[in-house]
């Protein structure tokens with residue numbers, strides 16, 4: 438966490454935001470352009486954290502590297518977590534009731550890193566208290582809560598961010614820009630998956646704390662795999678297409694972690710269909726990690742794998758000499774093998790040397806951590822929020838993207854529960870959405 442290169446993350450965001458082409462792909466970057474960053478030099482946003490568990494402490498480590506932030510208050514209802522956070526920022530005031538924290542006039546912005554079931558209530562209370570808000574994904578546990586938060590946001594002037602960090606991850610931004618520029622042809626479909634082999638269960642020192650510590654496993658506090666994992670990936674699909682699917686069907690179950698009283702599925706398969714026939718195929722399983730985590734955008738001329746930072750062209754005329762040489766060696770090896778098996782061999786992505794979206798080092802999140810991955814955009818979106826706490830400038834479309842992604846997650850769960858294909862309900866559509 439002390440890598441000094443991380444200090445440059447705002448600078449690189451500023452450079453990205455300087456390009457008109459990038460801004461048309463990621464308009465939310467406009468609020469953190471280099472000149473706007475320079476304008477807040479020397480100022481510091483007074484930040485409070487509500488929810489000092491694992492993700493909250495991850496944000497605290499990032500805040501130590503954000504020069505335009507000052508952590509002034511911490512809140513948690515679980516004393517051991519509050520004590521751990523206090524060790525990172527001993528000067529910060531501590532609270533066990535977030536309402537008391539929100540009464541403090543010396544706080545500009547609050548970060549909410551509590552369980553999903555509390556996101557909407559705390560966000561509404563913080564906005565009503567006049568604070569700027571950075572809330573962890575997903576937006577809320579129910580569609581009605583999403584709508585209520587969205588409407589309150591539209592009525593007030595406060596800044597509101599959701600931690601959809603792929604929106605600030607350079608390989609995603611550049612990759613989506615390449616898609617918009619036509620590199621992979623027409624986008625004909627999307628395949629996203631997230632596989633882990635970990636039960637999500639945390640050690641619980643006292644049974645009375647089970648639902649607080651293991652909130653992810655219970656439906657009153659968690660939407661399971663859809664809100665915890667798919668939310669990030671479905672956001673990318675809406676971002677790429679600029680559209681929303683109109684029909685949702687899915688299946689899910691508890692197939693492996695059966696005996697620990699959990700209520701959320703440990704496997705889900707959900708298909709989202711757009712009005713033009715395209716689909717998003719989404720799959721997640723937490724009892725096998727072979728496939729890892731990928732966000733694949735399938736085009737008529739290639740495939741953009743945004744999670745790995747690589748792309749593949751169907752007919753590749755642009756490969757370097759060394760890549761062509763490797764390829765022809767491989768082809769001659771295969772053609773020398775006597776045809777004992779099928780004469781047809783599938784064209785797989787493995788047999789192809791892909792291109793990188795970014796020059797130089799690409800940071801790839803293998804999706805196995807439940808806390809976060811370095812350089813995945815989380816520090817950038819948080820730095821952008823801290824700047825917004827000083828300027829009061831909202832980041833374009835961040836709330837709308839979070840609303841759209843959360844709605845897709847919650848509707849995925851609904852489709853699984855009902856066992857039918859459901860239509861995107863009219864009452865939860867917002868003007869931002871195109872179907």
Ligand SMILES: NC(=O)c1ccc[n+]([C@@H]2O[C@H](COP(=O)([O-])OP(=O)(O)OC[C@H]3O[C@@H](n4cnc5c(N)ncnc54)[C@H](O)[C@@H]3O)[C@@H](O)[C@H]2O)c1
Pocket residue numbers: 487488489490491492493512513514515518535550551552553555573574575600601602649650652665807808809
């Ligand atoms: N963006 C990402 O990549 C990412 C990664 C991990 C977690 N998250 C999100 O972060 C949030 C927290 O996840 P976590 O793994 O840190 O959970 P956690 O259980 O480790 O931490 C949550 C903390 O909130 C506290 N809390 C609960 N109710 C509270 C209340 N009313 N007031 C104050 N504190 C309260 C708990 O005591 C706990 O310390 C979740 O929404 C999760 O989805 C996001």
